[in-house]
Amino acid sequence: xxxxxxxxxxxxxxxxxxxxxxxxxxxxxxxxxxxxxxxxxxxxxxxxxxxxxxxxxxxxxxxxxxxxxxxxxxxxxxxxxxxxxxxxxxxxxxxxxxxxxxxxxxxxxxxxxxxxxxxxxxxxxxxxxxxxxxxxxxxxxxxxxxxxxxxxxxxxxxxxxxxxxxxxxxxxxxxxxxxxxxxxxxxxxxxxxxxxxxxxxxxxxxxxxxxxxxxxxxxxxxxxxxxxxxxxxxxxxxxxxxxxxxxxxxxxxxxxxxxxxxxxxxxxxxxxxxxxxxxxxxxxxxxxxxxxxxxxxxxxxxxxxxxxxxxxxxxxxxxxxxxxxxxxxxxxxxxxxxxxxxxxxxxxxxxxxxxxxxxxxxxxxxxxxxxxxxxxxxxxxxxxxxxxxxxxxxxxxxxxxxxxxxxxxxxxxxxxxxxxx
DNA sequence: AGTAAACAGACAAACCCTTG
DNA sequence: CAAGGGTTTGTCTGTTTACT
Numbered sequence: 001x002x003x004x005x006x007x008x009x010x011x012x013x014x015x016x017x018x019x020x021x022x023x024x025x026x027x028x029x030x031x032x033x034x035x036x037x038x039x040x041x042x043x044x045x046x047x048x049x050x051x052x053x054x055x056x057x058x059x060x061x062x063x064x065x066x067x068x069x070x071x072x073x074x075x076x077x078x079x080x081x082x083x084x085x086x087x088x089x090x091x092x093x094x095x096x097x098x099x100x101x102x103x104x105x106x107x108x109x110x111x112x113x114x115x116x117x118x119x120x121x122x123x124x125x126x127x128x129x130x131x132x133x134x135x136x137x138x139x140x141x142x143x144x145x146x147x148x149x150x151x152x153x154x155x156x157x158x159x160x161x162x163x164x165x166x167x168x169x170x171x172x173x174x175x176x177x178x179x180x181x182x183x184x185x186x187x188x189x190x191x192x193x194x195x196x197x198x199x200x201x202x203x204x205x206x207x208x209x210x211x212x213x214x215x216x217x218x219x220x221x222x223x224x225x226x227x228x229x230x231x232x233x234x235x236x237x238x239x240x241x242x243x244x245x246x247x248x249x250x251x252x253x254x255x256x257x258x259x260x261x262x263x264x265x266x267x268x269x270x271x272x273x274x275x276x277x278x279x280x281x282x283x284x285x286x287x288x289x290x291x292x293x294x295x296x297x298x299x300x301x302x303x304x305x306x307x308x309x310x311x312x313x314x315x316x317x318x319x320x321x322x323x324x325x326x327x328x329x330x331x332x333x334x335x336x337x338x339x340x341x342x343x344x345x346x347x348x349x350x351x352x353x354x355x356x357x358x359x360x361x362x363x364x365x366x367x368x369x370x371x372x373x374x375x376x377x378x379x380x381x382x383x384x385x386x387x388x389x390x391x392x393x394x395x396x397x398x399x400x401x402x403x404x405x406x407x408x409x410x411x412x413x414x415x416x417x418x419x420x421x
Numbered sequence: 422a423g424t425a426a427a428c429a430g431a432c433a434a435a436c437c438c439t440t441g
Numbered sequence: 442c443a444a445g446g447g448t449t450t451g452t453c454t455g456t457t458t459a460c461t
Binding site: 020130131136139242260262303319320 | 444447448452455456
């Protein structure tokens with residue numbers, strides 16, 4: 001790395017620091033973010049499990065508040081995670097993190113932000129962890145974090161801006177995906193919940209007076225010709241398993257993809273999955289009598305967090321935390337996906353267990369659902385197939401963008417690659 | 422034998438206390 | 442009172458045990 005380094009503390013103007021004391025919260029008011037809101041999947045803090053403080057607390061309790069373009073630095077739990085403070089701040093923060101305010105005469109916040117997120121600095125930070133119980137980064141060690149400097153401030157700024165631009169493109173793709181998802185879901189609801197699928201004259205069926213028949217099992221009117229059924233009717237329900245983890249031969253980096261709920265929680269937001277953290281070998285498959293599921297299988301986590309869903313992008317298998325639907329009963333992946341999603345509330349209600357909730361395969365199979373005429377299902381599939389393909393492409397593009405970003409950053413930092421300004 | 426539930430450990434986050 | 446540390450709480454998940 002560069003020989004030209006500046007201690008982190010030398011480029012900062014101020015540090016927002018509210019560590020060590022507990023904020024009184026209230027039911028509403030100004031959002032109070034905690035360390036779980038600082039994630040590298042987002043440039044800005046997210047508002048997960050956010051709590052609130054009232055005006056009075058906001059004004060009097062804190063030592064300081066973050067300002068736009070401050071860099072929030074987590075120093076407890078998983079020290080080193082950083083996010084930027086957006087232009088409209090809209091939140092305050094308390095313990096276990098600090099806010100770095102850059103001295104604009106000395107460094108651009110964009111560059112410092114990119115550097116702090118680099119593996120190079122993340123590893124340095126890890127080396128300073130203290131605490132026997134909880135990893136902890138001491139404020140006093142900030143001066144030991146050395147920031148590599150480039151030949152000019154202009155170059156640094158360009159690097160920082162490039163990093164942020166790539167990150168923003170990734171987040172934009174994610175937003176597009178959220179909207180595509182809403183569209184496909186809305187269409188499902190419109191066709192199969194409200195029954196306003198296009199009739200023979202391309203008019204919405206129910207609203208245009210399409211014939212409805214009372215169904216005893218579902219206890220409501222459904223379009224004539226449709227039937228009641230259960231989730232067992234729309235796909236083959238299969239459960240995964242875990243080979244003995246003490247037997248090293250059961251696992252490998254590249255073999256048959258094997259998905260655990262943990263892979264989906266890390267993958268959050270992604271609709272398609274190709275592989276998890278570990279693959280299982282032929283030995284592992286044999287010892288746990290695992291079955292491989294085909295592309296297009298709909299995965300549903302069935303333990304602890306019930307309801308993580310994903311679609312197999314290639315043949316794979318899962319651990320025991322999943323029940324999956326192989327779409328081999330005449331209903332498409334697209335239809336199965338939303339039928340299951342639409343049943344999640346019931347599935348959660350049917351789950352049992354004292355330590356944590358779990359839905360068993362046999363109970364899952366009994367969850368009632370509607371079985372439309374196959375032509376309507378086919379039409380739906382044809383309509384949303386393109387949306388699914390676009391979502392998949394955007395997810396793949398994001399994987400490429402983030403690996404590009406993470407590959408490029410160290411090259412830029414050590415001068416192997418340069419940016420035209 | 423295969424599936425479901427319980428157990429227990431790991432981990433992370435939120436919170437609180439002590440010390441200089 | 443700031444800063445550094447631990448305690449508590451809660452969640453997640455692989456493994457074991459129990460039950461068809």
